[in-house]
Amino acid sequence: MKLFLVSLGLLALTSCSNPFDSSKHGTIGGIQVDSSQWNAMHAKYKESALFHRRFKHKDVDSLIQVHQKSNLFQIDQIGKSVEGRAIFELAYGKGDKKVMLWSQMHGDEPTATMALFDLFNFLEGKGDGFDSIRTVLQENLNIRFIPMLNPDGAERFLRRNAQSIDLNRDARANQTVEGALLKSRAKSFQPRYGFNLHDQNIYYNVPNTKNPVSISLLAPAYNTERGVNEVREGAMQIIVGMNKILQQYVPDAVAKYDDTYTPRGFGDNFQSWGASTVLIESGGMKGDPEKQEIRKLNFIIILNALIEIAQGSYENYDAKGYEEIPFNASQMHDIVIRGLSFGNDSIPLTSDIAVRRGENTIGGDYFVRGRIEDIGDLPESYGYDEVEAEGLKFIPAKIAPKPLPNFAALTPAIAYDLLKKGYMGVQITQLLPTEEGLLHNLPIQVFSKTVFATTPFIDLGGTANFYIGDSTGKLKYAILNGYLIDLEKPLKEAGLLKNRIQ
Template sequence: MKPFAYIIAVILAATACQGSGQGRISYVPDTTALNGAFEIYREPTIAHRRFKHADIEPLILKRKGTGIFDVTQLGVSVLKKPIYQLTYGRGAKKVMLWSQMHGNEPTATMALMDLFNFLEGEGDGMDSIRSLLKTETSLYFIPMLNPDGADVYTRRNAMDIDLNRDARAGATVEGRLLIQAAKTVQPDYGFNLHDMNIYYNVPGTPNPATIALLAPAYNEKREINEVRADAMKIAAGINRLLQGYIPNGVAKYDDTYSPRSFGDNFQSWGASTVLIESGGYRGDPEKQFIRKLNFIIILNSLIEIAQGSFHQYSIAEYEGIPFSASQLSDVVLRHVGVSRDSIDYKIDLSVNRNEQTDDRNYYVQSHIADVGDLQEVYGYDELDAEGYHFMQGRIHPRIVNSVDEISPEQAMDFLRQGYHAVQVAKMPENRHHQLPLIMFYQRKPLAASPSLGSAANFFLARDGKPAYAVINGYLIDLSAQKQPQNLKNYIF
């Protein structure tokens, strides 16, 4: 309990300082306490990104009538799925938070489920935080604004409209619900919670932009009034906190004024609004670490709003956050030797793995994303292939009845012999597999080539012998004793 007692003491000291008129509040978040709160209150029923409306609805409805949250149904989606608002606290500072207006951007929704658990807790040494939030703020949460998109893991709603481009027209039922909620609540602060693709990076570095922040513009000139300035200070505080978790892993999102977008409009409506975009992080395909970051920065931001301590940060600090770049790929191979049309040369190759949703699961289909001089491109995985030559794979002569006939060790042996693909005699009901091989039923894979858009299935050979394999975009070291884990492959 000691770490939690410490953060409460800091909060109470900060609040006392505010009351005595000593100017800006000095507040330093206790990351040990924030980490502990996440571990205690993480919602255990959600552990993967492709959850559906039916998964979170019980987590919302069970809070009805508890006296902690007010749960109201704002309306229904195009496909008649209920959209809810949960309200916590009775304070003067009104904060509205909405998530998953893009159905395939679920990270913050997970974090909100964790935050709801935290706000319901008691007797754990953190009640003073809850009391602060209850008395100083009124929190309005709208999790999963786009349940139809979430159920099929797609960006747009069932009308095929991007909800975040509907703030001006209000053509969608979901967009109108958010507009009406904003008119009813008239929030002082807003949090627009999104995911972005994992290929954004902090410019000039191989670091993914794990979190991107933005205080959206409220007009085309991108002027700074008091409303936007407060959003900038809140974002600056978030960045300072995140640097302890993801050093040099935070960027700003593009701040071009968008008259159709909700963040820009909330800012113009008088709510100091912060956009939080969850990007990529190495070794976190299901974004569970980034979920933790969302929980920590949202909770801490609410504490800062409640006690006014975000005023200790400066606009200059926010403006010092670099704008995100888009220089990342899943794999980058440098100095690959290639022979084509009697010409020998060296090139760099980048490879991307595109996710294909299959209900609650997914598989990847990979392609060569770029070819040539890629010095300014970075990879989640990189290899200097100097001395290695691009080599096509072969189809193994053996036809198997099922994937289960091939052990991981045999699969690696096939690769070492230059075989990259194996045919199955019949199509199984479950077509997902984790072997480091191209498994196919009737559609033979095309011969690989070091060409833009080609399937990323080939070898890197030295002296005619495969040393590395690229199978469906996964880079595999053939000298390793074990095959790579968590491959998302599919039988075609």
């Protein structure tokens, strides 16, 4: 089992005379710490009530009431959103190092909120061999957590608040009740450290690689010149520690967010108010649409950073390591098809195609619409999935010639058999009222009165429903609603498909 250095801060928990003795790396209170133990820690304390991204304020409210009973946190309702939803703050610790963490100021950016509730569970734990960590945190830190600043946005799974204002662009004007609340809490508490917790889109990549950025970090600028004072340098040092542990989990999948000074932004203002502030942006990871693995990374790096702050050990990092982290590039797509033939007999054309999927929120869930994002010479573009299509050609999708009587007649096996025969859409003649608009993960488009959209050509911005086949017309791949399905393999992607009856 690979053993690695979790953080210098953890080393100070040992009783050895030299806490930085290399022979003691990975030891916490006599326990050897490796990735499997971090994983086990998160698995034990992962909040099971939050298991997908589209949870609501009521879910957070219920969990707050549970933690209220533990008496570990001082929990206060510090305000209400525009639509009257409660905004809570949890206070923890009796130390003199003040730390403030706030999450979900954008309603559709919930990954860190899940991680915070995992962290609350950990802090309430005991007798698991990690009590020495809790003692260090409790005795050295004074923490304020705001787990959901924008409950109205969370209710709609939208970025902005109920007034359509971006809370992270309201630090200067304080036009919103939620933005004004965050600023007032910061001014009264006067934190020395801040954590601004967000999600970024999944199409950022590490420059010149096909690696999606799983975690993006930033020590925000406090002035237009992007100067580095003691406060910002402290944030950089904390990030160096985060990056060290992230490289053990997601090597070459970490980047920096754009550091252009934003006078309206809260991170930039917290930095100027004297709080060493770290921005964490949860990005993308193949096979993790609900960001549960990235949630775990948030839990680990936030807990790691809090330990380092408690011990002061982050100061041992060289801030130059921060500059070595590359900035985000934006070259990712869901699918990139390279060298596909899709012209016609009179005007042949072979080119690259990029596909992206857009999410459409419906209730507490969502469905997907795939579209053609780009066409042309795309060697600098990358895909979560890629197809080398030299010698292959575009083949239009068809609608199944025979409708099915009801939705129950459409099994996954029947749907996949139709798909492999060139049919991407099937009509259901008698849908129940409860089935209209139903979300499903079948490998086919289902429609009743609305005709499924097929296209005889590749159209920029158009639907991504077509086949890729060889010169004989044999179908090799289906691009179904922006998902790539290898027709020569058993269907494994069905659980990830997010389609809707039209």
